[in-house]
Amino acid sequence: MTETHAVIILFGGSGDLARRKLYPALFGLYKRGILHDHFAVIGTARRPWTDEHYRDIICGALEDDSDYTLALARAFASHFYYQSHDVTDAAHYVTLKDLAQKLDDQYEAAGNRLFYMAMAPNFFSTIAEHIKSEALLAPNGFNRLVIEKPFGHDFASAKALNDSITATFHEEQIYRIDHYLGKEMTQALLALRFANPMFEAIWNKDYIQDMQITLAEAVGVETRAGYYETAGALRDMVQNHVMQLLGFLTMAKPAAMTPEAIHEVKREAFEQLHLYTEEEAAANFVRAQYGAATIAGTNIKAYRDEDGVAPDSLTETFVAGKILTDQPALAGVPIYVRTGKRLTRKSTQITVTFKPVGTGLFGEDAKASALTIYIEPTEGFTLQINGKTIGQAQSLMPEELHYQHDAQVTARAPEAYERLIENALEGDQTNFTNWHELAQTWRFVDVIESAWRKDNTMLTYTPGSMGPREASQLLAQTGSSWYWQPTRIQMAD
Ligand SMILES: NC(=O)c1ccc[n+]([C@@H]2O[C@H](COP(=O)([O-])OP(=O)(O)OC[C@H]3O[C@@H](n4cnc5c(N)ncnc54)[C@H](OP(=O)(O)O)[C@@H]3O)[C@@H](O)[C@H]2O)c1
Numbered sequence: 375m376t377e378t379h380a381v382i383i384l385f386g387g388s389g390d391l392a393r394r395k396l397y398p399a400l401f402g403l404y405k406r407g408i409l410h411d412h413f414a415v416i417g418t419a420r421r422p423w424t425d426e427h428y429r430d431i432i433c434g435a436l437e438d439d440s441d442y443t444l445a446l447a448r449a450f451a452s453h454f455y456y457q458s459h460d461v462t463d464a465a466h467y468v469t470l471k472d473l474a475q476k477l478d479d480q481y482e483a484a485g486n487r488l489f490y491m492a493m494a495p496n497f498f499s500t501i502a503e504h505i506k507s508e509a510l511l512a513p514n515g516f517n518r519l520v521i522e523k524p525f526g527h528d529f530a531s532a533k534a535l536n537d538s539i540t541a542t543f544h545e546e547q548i549y550r551i552d553h554y555l556g557k558e559m560t561q562a563l564l565a566l567r568f569a570n571p572m573f574e575a576i577w578n579k580d581y582i583q584d585m586q587i588t589l590a591e592a593v594g595v596e597t598r599a600g601y602y603e604t605a606g607a608l609r610d611m612v613q614n615h616v617m618q619l620l621g622f623l624t625m626a627k628p629a630a631m632t633p634e635a636i637h638e639v640k641r642e643a644f645e646q647l648h649l650y651t652e653e654e655a656a657a658n659f660v661r662a663q664y665g666a667a668t669i670a671g672t673n674i675k676a677y678r679d680e681d682g683v684a685p686d687s688l689t690e691t692f693v694a695g696k697i698l699t700d701q702p703a704l705a706g707v708p709i710y711v712r713t714g715k716r717l718t719r720k721s722t723q724i725t726v727t728f729k730p731v732g733t734g735l736f737g738e739d740a741k742a743s744a745l746t747i748y749i750e751p752t753e754g755f756t757l758q759i760n761g762k763t764i765g766q767a768q769s770l771m772p773e774e775l776h777y778q779h780d781a782q783v784t785a786r787a788p789e790a791y792e793r794l795i796e797n798a799l800e801g802d803q804t805n806f807t808n809w810h811e812l813a814q815t816w817r818f819v820d821v822i823e824s825a826w827r828k829d830n831t832m833l834t835y836t837p838g839s840m841g842p843r844e845a846s847q848l849l850a851q852t853g854s855s856w857y858w859q860p861t862r863i864q865m866a867d
Pocket residue numbers: 385386387388389390391392394418419420421459460461462491492493494495522523524
């Protein structure tokens with residue numbers, strides 16, 4: 375394990391993401407020795423904190439860590455410095471630069487700088503411009519930018535943002551976060567697909583009936599209405615997380631397990647995403663909002679009655695759709711996706727259903743085999759195959775082979791953010807989205823948004839269900855159905 379030398383400059387150091395995810399992730403890297411003696415973090419935000427207060431905040435953010443001791447947390451927090459800074463004020467960048475240089479010398483950080491934008495996206499361009507104009511880039515070591523989502527709200531805004539950021543950082547220096555790419559089972563997808571000849575050989579339209587991606591949340595909009603009203607399920611979840619999972623499912627085999635080779639095949643996969651016309655988009659995508667309900671004695675408000683939501687809001691809290699790829703190997707294979715809030719339970723899972731054998735040997739008994747990859751909260755997979763009933767008769771019965779990661783091992787595995795920050799410190803871009811992927815996914819989503827703007831239809835669904843009936847009808851058109859129907863027995867979480 376090599377220790378990385380770096381000064382990390384964190385914009386949004388007092389924010390929710392920093393406290394809940396980034397400080398625990400950096401602590402994880404500290405405990406593993408990836409960050410240890412030769413690093414410093416400068417947290418910036420407007421509120422006038424002292425270094426001491428900031429370090430207390432850092433220690434407070436670590437209390438849930440199973441290895442937490444006050445002494446360890448304090449030793450870690452001693453590497454943190456706070457600078458009160460309004461990112462729109464150029465003068466503050468001069469102080470920031472001086473502090474970064476001083477800490478670089480003090481910690482022998484090798485001139486390496488990691489800039490982390492954990493702020494509202496409308497500040498991303500301003501920060502990047504000032505990093506350049508006030509010469510914050512280190513002349514000798516590496517300069518890398520980690521940037522949070524959302525990256526734009528459509529293709530045009532994403533392109534404008536990208537143009538402004540790339541005026542300061544090259545594509546190879548930009549690490550756009552999609553934390554789904556840091557999840558254990560997302561990364562395991564590549565091993566499953568390319569290290570097992572049995573899957574590799576049948577990963578094509580001759581054998582695959584459809585693929586299904588579900589990202590279900592049980593919670594409602596909670597306190598995020600301000601942001602959510604400007605986004606909706608399509609932009610908030612499909613354009614990024616769902617599409618990234620789809621990229622891993624549909625990409626061809628990379629020539630090597632290197633960032634360049636993986637991005638190359640992923641890029642091809644996104645280039646071959648079938649772009650709909652508006653009419654096709656309207657026919658292949660369904661949107662809905664959750665209505666009101668009483669569940670276990672608790673009254674659940676309808677989305678339009680939530681605080682901060684317009685009573686006539688046309689923001690979808692659920693989306694389901696059919697996506698196609700023009701890649702020859704998978705052409706015509708429907709990829710069904712759905713995501714939403716206030717669904718039956720939280721779960722992210724992917725199912726690949728295979729075509730039934732169709733030899734007639736077993737008649738109607740032969741069921742389609744299915745591979746399900748559980749991404750969260752359960753991590754593991756199941757393979758449903760046809761077995762034989764016990765006894766003389768040659769009749770079939772479905773059998774499910776289960777594999778679930780050991781809970782203790784998973785608990786010790788790095789969290790998504792820890793993995794991703796480690797990757798950024800190592801200069802490994804495999805698990806980050808690049809501009810070509812983003813551009814193409816925005817093009818895809820823009821057509822659906824544009825179709826929806828012309829039709830105000832908004833379905834509703836009952837909280838605790840899996841969305842409106844129309845989401846199932848989408849699949850019924852091809853004789854399929856959602857493999858995951860939460861009334862069925864699931865792997866224990
Ligand atoms: N929270 C999450 O779980 C989560 C998950 C995924 C992605 N993200 C993304 O992460 C980013 C940050 O989200 P968040 O939830 O942490 O937001 P947040 O809690 O609102 O934090 C925003 C930060 O920006 C600072 N800030 C605001 N205006 C500033 C200015 N003019 N100059 C300097 N600092 C300023 C705030 O501190 P002051 O008020 O002291 O200035 C605060 O530290 C967003 O892009 C979000 O979409 C968040």
